[in-house]
Amino acid sequence: MNWVILWKGVLLLTLIGYSLLVVIVFFGGINNIIAMLQDLSSPRNELENDE
């Protein structure tokens, strides 16, 4: 097994994959926060979440 090629691939995959994840989570997370605070402000029926 060529370890150098393997670790090069892992490093590149990590840096690219994590950069994309940060962008996705940033935009998705803002919407999620707004929805969460709305949930917490209103009367709750948690059981419906388990459907």
Add this chain to the structure above:
Amino acid sequence: MDVFATNFKTIDWFIVTVYIFIPVVIGIVVRKYVRQLSDFIVAGRSLRLFIAIATLTGTELGLVTVMYNSELGFKHGFSAFHIGIIETVCILAIGITGFIVYKLRQLRVMTIPEFYEKRFGRNVRIIGGILLALGGILNMGLFLQAGARFMMGVTGYSNPAGLKLFMSAMLTMVLIYTVLGGMVSVVLNDFLQFIVLSIGMLIGSYFAIRRIGWSNLFAAPETAISDSWFNPVAEGSGFGMIYVLFMVVLTFSAGALWQSGTLRALSAKTPKVAKQLYAWSSVSYLARRVIPMLWGICAFVFVSQTPKLLSAFQGPDALNSQFGMPIFIAKVLPSGFLGLIAAGMFAAFMSTHDSYLLSWSSVITQDIIAPLKRGALSDKQRLLITRISIITIGLFLLIWGLWFEAPVSLWNYMAVTGTIYLAGAFTVVAAGLYWKKASSTGATLALFAGLLAILGIGPWTQGENVPFYLSDKFIGLMTFVVAFIGMIAGSLLFPDKNSLQGEQESDLEAS
């Protein structure tokens, strides 16, 4: 070159100082959203996918994570990457199958020991709660120490008393916003900290690779053994097959059942979101290992090219290898960026502390004190006990973390203290969910078996030519095996009475 020379300037201090006050403001603002215990502990089970990813990453990517992973990279080179690969595959497997986390979220428990009671009765819950709190709080024991070393390396400020004061002030900030806002506050801060920390880590990686050079990075330094720098099972790598197996078991069980991480799955809006959370977060689990290890590797290459630095890390008075990464980034990152990285690391410090404080204090309240009181506590009383527990744990950390010097390496300490809880918990929860014959005697034996892991930090594990059966990795692996045998033997030899088992199974199905 002065060992502690740094680019950290006034502007960097300003960035860090401003940043650490933001979470306190968030804690005060969101306090109005905390109306009941489930709001405080699991944010009213209202977490959607992306915010859950941010908060899980924020929790599991702490300053201590960066420190112990960079130390692994500094000492073992690319061969340490195998831990990241193993962990990522385990997290992805949990995400794809929903193993454990899906069912736990369906059961609507707030802590792992709460499941023990549903399945095995109150006594198992109390025993499990005590062992979880013991392992978890000890596991946090060196966080402050690692944070202080990072601070010292990056800022070049080496007055021990000043450092202790600074770390104490940071812990106080965390205590304030966690006590005020509970999980809601933790989630919002984790999101902010995820963004700041991630940007800091990616920028830091760019500067680190640029300083060393892409091709130099993959050439083993002259001071390292070429084969073992890349191959984790090569002789001299410091790992080997037993270690690899231990990591498979440890990272899989920790992925599914480490209370602070699992708390995110239990806070998810639906069981499906809990499952998706793990699949997506496998990327951040890879990053939390590989990026700090990369920094550690770059630091070692840098040190090995600089004779004065190299001599500081050699000989009887050698600097602790945890200093390698912070000393390196303090020299290669320009002022301003260094402040951003430091703010990111302190963000990591806070986001891990807040979650761990919340996790262990919840366990003390829900799984030790409340069951002992036989459920006679109101929500308000439980909230108060949780808040008092947070402050008490914080005080313990100050004393233990700043004045206790561990006889073993940081990762060794973390793995062993984690195994105290994980060996038993993984066996008990997996058997409890998927094996009908699992009994409370088997569960109790498995939980107590976890205590064997303490042998892994004994003096017999240190020094040259330690036989394999006395090594920390073998003891850690065997702890899981003994817990597993304890569960099987205890359940087969001492089955639960049918009525009780039937009742518990009905409870589980009803849940």
